[in-house]
Amino acid sequence: MAYYASGIHFVTVIMRIRFLPNISPNARWIQNGVTVAGGNGNGSASNQLFSPCGLYVDDDQTILIVDCMNHRIVEWKSGAKSAQVVVAGGNGQGNRPDQLNGPTDVTVDKETDTLIICDRGNRRVMRWSRQNRISGETIIDNIACITLTMDDQRFLYVSDVEKDEVRRYRMGETNGIVVAGSNEKGDGLNQLNWPTCLFVDREQSVYVSDNNNHRVMKWVKGATEGIVVAGGRGEGSALTQLSNPIGVFVHQLGTMYVAESGNHRVMRCYNEKKDGNVIVGGNDEGEHANQLNFPTGLSFDQQGNLYVADFNNHRVQRFSIEN
Numbered sequence: 001m002a003y004y005a006s007g008i009h010f011v012t013v014i015m016r017i018r019f020l021p022n023i024s025p026n027a028r029w030i031q032n033g034v035t036v037a038g039g040n041g042n043g044s045a046s047n048q049l050f051s052p053c054g055l056y057v058d059d060d061q062t063i064l065i066v067d068c069m070n071h072r073i074v075e076w077k078s079g080a081k082s083a084q085v086v087v088a089g090g091n092g093q094g095n096r097p098d099q100l101n102g103p104t105d106v107t108v109d110k111e112t113d114t115l116i117i118c119d120r121g122n123r124r125v126m127r128w129s130r131q132n133r134i135s136g137e138t139i140i141d142n143i144a145c146i147t148l149t150m151d152d153q154r155f156l157y158v159s160d161v162e163k164d165e166v167r168r169y170r171m172g173e174t175n176g177i178v179v180a181g182s183n184e185k186g187d188g189l190n191q192l193n194w195p196t197c198l199f200v201d202r203e204q205s206v207y208v209s210d211n212n213n214h215r216v217m218k219w220v221k222g223a224t225e226g227i228v229v230a231g232g233r234g235e236g237s238a239l240t241q242l243s244n245p246i247g248v249f250v251h252q253l254g255t256m257y258v259a260e261s262g263n264h265r266v267m268r269c270y271n272e273k274k275d276g277n278v279i280v281g282g283n284d285e286g287e288h289a290n291q292l293n294f295p296t297g298l299s300f301d302q303q304g305n306l307y308v309a310d311f312n313n314h315r316v317q318r319f320s321i322e323n
Helices: none
Strands: 034-038 052-057 063-067 072-076 085-089 105-109 114-119 124-129 137-141 145-150 155-160 165-170 177-181 195-200 206-210 215-219 227-231 245-250 255-260 265-270 277-281 295-300 306-310 315-319
Touching: 034 063, 052 105, 052 295, 052 306, 052 315, 063 105, 085 114, 085 124, 105 145, 114 145, 124 145, 145 195, 155 195, 165 195, 177 206, 177 215, 195 245, 206 245, 215 245, 227 255, 227 265, 255 295, 255 306, 265 295, 277 306
Parallel strands: 245 295
Antiparallel strands: 034 315, 052 063, 063 072, 072 085, 105 114, 114 124, 124 137, 145 155, 155 165, 165 177, 195 206, 206 215, 215 227, 245 255, 255 265, 265 277, 295 306, 306 315
């Protein structure tokens, strides 16, 4: 695989949606998840996934899934038993315009109806039309990208895990400006160590899953250093700690939801509190309905149901919100 740090194989994802559901800070979810994609072992059949690492939940609960080790992006309709269509890649591992190599993340540019894909193994960011699924075009190259996102003003944010930085790009630009990190690898407030997931709020503050520092950082627009908003107290399983955080989603009220690959759980954290609480998983690694195995990301649909990319179980789980 092309994705590793400190001996741990992993990929990153932030699963983005175009809206922020009205979720109570005290909401609860049914602990047994339902498999909504994959779950039939690793493979390339239409009902299988192989290390899903990123996804995008649309308004109608259609899921775009980054099927990493199958080198493709697939579309999975709500309630379907198999993927309906390959929307990018799927032509074997490679670097041609119609191929992907271990993609790790995807978002949708609604204005142009295109997919923006982090093609990790090829060190490039690609744009792929949802209408013309034959091939894509490189819009940023020579970058050790592992995650990306887009804000509501169509600025694109991409992390570089070799430079330990996050850059913001206007669409059409190839250089961008640094908005987080870029002060060598480290654990200082102006540093990052393997930035694996991004979330950008309406004020263009950038939240970064700082994986090897076991923390989530917030970089206010224009800041030269970040603020620790979750974790940062060493690696561990206490409610004040995180272990290799990846996926992060931030509610407009400041509540954060963090997928911890190391603790196989999803945490809810609050800006003003040192400790959080486990909302799903945390029952050791496993494949039962109440377990996860290396969760890489999370998102919510309009009803507040939680979706988790369950990387080592080769499935996507949905946890229904309790009424």
